[in-house]
Amino acid sequence: MITYTIGKLAQAANINHETVRFYERKGLLPKPSRSPAGYRLYTDDDLKRLHFILLAKKHGFTLADIQELLELRVAPSSTCEEVKLKADQKITIIKDKIAELRSMQRALTTLASTCHGSGPAGKCPILDAFEINN
């Protein structure tokens, strides 16, 4: 069986080894077995789990979300529906964020376009807009 020390695991997952320890403290990674000298020994399953965590994170889940997902996966009574529900909830949150960012973008674009780009900032239309509109 292939085992990894913390450094190798971190390298394989392309993250800082302190982050691995952090995830262990957070309960995202199980406490690994130890070598006679006390070194953490990780397996391929741990690497898979780490990949799961990193991928879920990339997909917009917070560490708290991921912990829930991992628990769902372990609990024999949990259903696919629960997981689907969490994914749907996250999609809704993402949609809201996009809408918010779009509105910010529109506002800033309008503001930037009214600025002719010269003259003292005290009379910059962008700043004026911030003061007039509230």
Add this chain to the structure above:
Amino acid sequence: MITYTIGKLAQAANINHETVRFYERKGLLPKPSRSPAGYRLYTDDDLKRLHFILLAKKHGFTLADIQELLELRVAPSSTCEEVKLKADQKITIIKDKIAELRSMQRALTTLASTCHGSGPAGKCPILDAFEINN
């Protein structure tokens, strides 16, 4: 001249009075004058400045950005162009964020649609997808 105590100012801006103190510590709000008893006394100019801060924040500027904007506004040598540049930079960042969120949304939507929504989570396609794709 109308003056506000910290509570009135906070109320007028619809924020926590501790936030006002926080902004003062951060240098976003100037140190206000004091009443004989040591109470902070704010003017309409302070309220305007606070509105500027809150509006800029709403438009996607961080407190550090806002501090820069406020400094630009004060410096007589600064130009509108500098402010426009900052706004444009922020627009670029916002666009990138939107693109990132869209890709997350697409991925999650695909994952959620492959999940039929029943059965044990151990065999949920969403979780499978997280483990297979890396």
Add this chain to the structure above:
DNA sequence: TACAACATTGTACCATACTACAAGGCAAGA
């Protein structure tokens, strides 16, 4: 005048997600 509501200060805490030490032990190659 009593008393509630507001103000003051410094400091510490919250969440999120790490990152960085110091002081020491262990392992592997030249």
Add this chain to the structure above:
DNA sequence: TCTTGCCTTGTAGTATGGTACAATGTTGTA
């Protein structure tokens, strides 16, 4: 064997943007 590099631990710091609290002083209203 020596030296470098990796490992261990606990603790503390980073960034962002606040929020909370205790102990104490002040103000306004009934």
